[in-house]
Amino acid sequence: MMMEGDLVDLDVENLCEENNKDKREISSTRKVYSRSRRRIFAEFVASKKLPGSMLNSSECIWLCCGHRFTDPTSIHTHTSSQHSREIHTMTNESLKNHQTDSKELHQKNTDSLKLYSLDAYSPNLQEALSDSVNDSMTESESLGVNSWIPDLSGISELELVGGASEVLLFYCYQEIREPHIICMWQQKLCFLLRLRGKVRVASEGINGTVGGSKRATEIYIKAMMEHPSFRTMSTQDFKRSTGSAECFPDLRVGVFNEIVPMGINPEIISYTAAGQHLEPEEFHREVQTMIEEQNGDTVLLDCRNFYESKIGQFQQCLAPDIRKFSYFPEFVDQNLHLFRDKKVLMYCTGGIRCERGSAYLKSTSVCREVLQLKGGIHKYLEQFPDGFYRGKLFVFDQRYSLAFNQDVISVCVYCGRPWDQYQLCSSSLCSQLVLSCSPCRERGLTACCLICQQKNGLVHQPSQPQSDEEGRKMKREQCQCTNNRDRIPQHTSQSG
Incomplete structure (x- = not known):
């Protein structure tokens, strides 16, 4: 029973705060326990899985308590009903060990936070990750x-x-x-x-x-x-x-619907119908034969976009002048005469676009044979840096390109001197890549085309669009590079 003296000494102002603090600590403890229990549960189930069944996720087999389980739901139900106390005990032991290890680690490394393990070094990030990802997952998702x-x-x-x-x-x-x-x-x-x-x-x-x-x-x-x-x-x-x-x-x-956007339902054009894969050595021999024999029955097809093939490509290839891979099927449809009764050798950066690109080309039933470079240009250049691919390899990150040889096959758009180092157009309303050499850039020629260059000279830049869609539309409409480019250009021959 609380006496009058106790009431006098009671910190009324901080009472609610203390209660809230206790609630937060309890809530945090529950979250930690819940996350640890899910991990222990997953490890327990995984320990019951037969090693041989792991080779095929559609034929998984678990053995526990003398019973055989063939689907995740049944083994999860069994574990929850028959091993709940065991999971609870293992979870508590794990939390105790983790707490002990954390204290020892903290004592050992108080003078050097940079040497902490991931959990100790960035608890706030870990908690943020748990709150944003783990706590929003179902138990099945958490296990996965x-x-x-x-x-x-x-x-x-x-x-x-x-x-x-x-x-x-x-x-x-x-x-x-x-x-x-x-x-x-x-x-x-x-x-x-x-x-x-x-x-x-x-x-x-x-x-x-x-x-x-x-x-x-x-x-x-x-x-x-x-x-x-x-x-x-x-x-x-x-x-x-x-x-x-x-x-x-x-x-x-x-x-996404596709792992590389070709714009066609994968169930209609599947990677399973791709062309025959050639190792870099085999592809090299095929290209060599085509060049040496000047074989008009073979087409060497670049599946990439124009800005990629502009700075690097195989000799005597057919490089479509398209801006997106989603234009590739339409390019094929409008240029079927180039592939009729021909052997087609296809290539791209890493091989992925050729998988479904070759499947689409095969679906037209006009080619005599469709072959593709396994591992793409990247793997080819690892073995043949001075082979039949000349120039740089374009990559989709802030490096823009990789160099495997010293050849420069592209030129500055302003002065025409050899140049292959891309930079973004300097106009605030454009996202095109531009090849402008150092001397031209020093003269202020840093845009992708004359229209964008003129916009750079304006004192008052156009106001920013109100929406992303308006922004994309404005970029397309106000850039000479896209306005004057055919969506699907007609091709009549391969490059030299």
Whole structure:
């Protein structure tokens, strides 16, 4: 019973604040316990999975308590009903160990925060990630995401952001039943590894380019190859190049209809109908034969956009003058005479556009044979830097291009001198790339065309559009580069 003296000494003003603090602590404890329990639950279920069944996610088998389970729902139900107390005990032990380890780590590294493990170094970021991703997931989604996150407890923040770095380019065509879960997994995985870049996920597979430290990219590759959806991938499927996370402004991961936008339903034109894949050595021999014999029965087809092939391409190729890959099917339809009864050798940057591009070309039934370069130009140049591909390799990040040889095949748009270093148009209302050499840029010639150059000279710039759609429309309408370019140009021959 509270006495009068107790009432006098009671801190009335802070009473509500103390109660709220207790509630917040309880809420935080519940969240930590819930996240830890989900992880322990996932690990327990994974431990019951037969190793052989992991090779095919559609034929998974779990053995527990003498029973055989063939679908996730049944093993999850069994674990929840029969092993709840065991999961609870394991969760408490995990939390106690984590708390002890955290205290020891804090005591050991108080003078050097940079050497903390990821959990200790950035608790605010970890909490933000948990609140924005984990807490919004269902239990099934949480299992699909957290079960395949690698253990980073022994890796310092300095290892993940320091040292040598690189950029990865990869794709994998593989049926994915729940793309949104793969998307959430990629978001969390890249965030934890401090990777930046772009990753597209669809029911037909995954396509991405990410940059970061080599320590982080190695962990990323290993995590990708261990995931049931991507166990068909090997280290050779990841093209590496010099770069870093700074090559990208941020991390963008999303679910799309296609992993590369061709504009046709993947169920209508599928990657499974792609042309025959040629290793770089085989492709090199085919191109060599075509050039030496001047074989008019073979077409060497570049599947990329015009600004890519402008700074680098294979000798004697047919390079469509198109701005987007989604224009490629229409280009094929309007130029079928170029491919009729011909052997077609196709190539692109990393191979992904050729997968469905070759499938579309085959669907026209006009070609005698359709072949494609496995691994794309990137893999070819790793083996043949002085082969039949001349010039730079365009990449879709802030580097703009990679150099494997010294050839310069493009010119400055203003003076005509050899030049192949892209920069963005200086007009605030344009996003086109421009080839303007250093002397011309020093003279103020920094726009992609005369219209944009004139806009740069105006004292009063046009006001910004009210919407993104208006902005895109204004860029197209006010730029000579796009106004004067045919959507689907007619081609009559291959380049020399």
